[in-house]
Amino acid sequence: MQLEVKQEIAQRISNISVSSTMKVAADADRLRREGVDVVDFGAGEPDFPTPDNIKQAAVRALEQNFTKYTPAAGTMELKQAVVERHAKDFGTSYKTSECVISVGGKHVIFNLMQALIDPGDEVIIPVPYWVTYKDVVNYAGGKCVFVDTDEASGFTLTAAMIEPWLTSRTKMVLINSPSNPSGAVLDNAEFEKIYRLTNDRGIFLMTDECYCHFLYDSKPFSIAALPGAKETVLVAGSLSKTYAMTGWRIGFGLIPEPIAGAVLKLQSHSTSNPTSIAQKGAVEALRGPQESVQTMLAEYRTRRDFVVQRLRQIPGVTCAEPRGAFYAYPNIGAALGSTGIANTLQFSERLLEKAHVAVVPGEAFGTDKHVRISYATSMHELERGLDRLHRFIADLV
Numbered sequence: 001m002q003l004e005v006k007q008e009i010a011q012r013i014s015n016i017s018v019s020s021t022m023k024v025a026a027d028a029d030r031l032r033r034e035g036v037d038v039v040d041f042g043a044g045e046p047d048f049p050t051p052d053n054i055k056q057a058a059v060r061a062l063e064q065n066f067t068k069y070t071p072a073a074g075t076m077e078l079k080q081a082v083v084e085r086h087a088k089d090f091g092t093s094y095k096t097s098e099c100v101i102s103v104g105g106k107h108v109i110f111n112l113m114q115a116l117i118d119p120g121d122e123v124i125i126p127v128p129y130w131v132t133y134k135d136v137v138n139y140a141g142g143k144c145v146f147v148d149t150d151e152a153s154g155f156t157l158t159a160a161m162i163e164p165w166l167t168s169r170t171k172m173v174l175i176n177s178p179s180n181p182s183g184a185v186l187d188n189a190e191f192e193k194i195y196r197l198t199n200d201r202g203i204f205l206m207t208d209e210c211y212c213h214f215l216y217d218s219k220p221f222s223i224a225a226l227p228g229a230k231e232t233v234l235v236a237g238s239l240s241k242t243y244a245m246t247g248w249r250i251g252f253g254l255i256p257e258p259i260a261g262a263v264l265k266l267q268s269h270s271t272s273n274p275t276s277i278a279q280k281g282a283v284e285a286l287r288g289p290q291e292s293v294q295t296m297l298a299e300y301r302t303r304r305d306f307v308v309q310r311l312r313q314i315p316g317v318t319c320a321e322p323r324g325a326f327y328a329y330p331n332i333g334a335a336l337g338s339t340g341i342a343n344t345l346q347f348s349e350r351l352l353e354k355a356h357v358a359v360v361p362g363e364a365f366g367t368d369k370h371v372r373i374s375y376a377t378s379m380h381e382l383e384r385g386l387d388r389l390h391r392f393i394a395d396l397v
């Protein structure tokens with residue numbers, strides 16, 4: 001008797017979609033392989049190499065055969081390095097039992113949603129948001145509650161904008177400052193007010209600190225440093241951008257002990273430990289010289305100034321000034337509608353096809369008139385790409 005093979009994909013997978021930032025990268029890659037000279041503003045990763053001292057630490061780890069399983073939530077050495085660096089940079093006081101090491105910051109965020117969100121739980125997410133938030137909340141069966149911010153005020157968020165959306169079902173508020181994609185930075189006092197709103201109601205406040213060292217006008221700040229904040233604040237951290245280590249896949253959570261236990265359980269049955277040699281590199285990143293971070297920040301600042309100035313010269317384009325991270329989020333609404341281009345997805349496809357510039361459509365981040373430009377690329381590429389973008393839009397409007 002022949003068994004009928006059930007080929008339907010599980011329902012929970014249909015609740016999520018392929019990351020559109022990855023789709024742009026794939027499209028740009030395909031064109032490049034066809035020999036097209038593509039300028040890539042899509043990639044959300046530093047163009048700098050991983051600093052040498054970090055690479056050498058991983059080489060040493062290999063030579064010393066540090067190539068076996070480690071504890072599923074990371075080595076004690078790396079947890080210690082994480083809590084020490086966080087204490088030094090932000091004045092927090094975490095214990096290693098409140099730290100988990102994961103396979104990148106994305107993994108921490110995914111695991112925390114799996115560990116905390118039940119079907120119907122609401123998660124407040126300011127718009128524009130990093131694409132992944134929506135999908136990981138949906139995958140956990142949660143409900144995203146989007147809170148709009150305003151381009152005219154630089155996409156900045158205030159506690160007053162969050163408060164009306166808090167309900168008895170709100171489980172978490174998710175803050176990403178500096179923001180991917182807008183570069184907006186939440187004012188420290190407003191951050192504190194949001195913390196009070198959430199903490200008073202027993203709601204978790206997740207702070208995605210992926211870009212926390214790339215600030216142009218303010219000093220690094222972690223809401224987790226407030227007295228008592230450790231009980232309801234969930235820090236999602238990453239070494240990817242800070243140390244130009246995107247491929248190494250090391251992130252961390254600084255979270256209450258019972259939640260760390262839940263994440264450990266999940267990791268022990270899924271990924272097990274983050275790569276052993278990458279963990280050794282991460283220890284060196286956190287404990288070794290920190291100058292490379294400031295060098296990258298200075299370069300990003302020069303590029304930010306150049307990109308914003310050039311974008312504002314394009315007919316019909318407006319651009320809020322990014323105050324952190326390495327993205328600009330210009331409004332290209334003038335190039336939509338009567339130009340025959342219906343939305344930012346079509347705009348991005350047309351731009352790639354005709355002008356060979358890769359950007360990420362704003363629909364991926366929850367707004368309908370913007371595109372994201374990553375300026376984590378050389379000045380030469382920025383000049384070439386912005387010339388092309390200028391011509392492309394000028395010809396349309």
Ligand SMILES: Cc1ncc(COP(=O)(O)O)c(C=O)c1O
Pocket residue numbers: 044103104105106107130176179180208210237238239240246250251
């Ligand atoms: C806002 C934000 N959070 C977290 C991450 C996760 O980075 P990773 O998984 O490489 O550590 C990214 C990566 O692009 C990001 O933009």
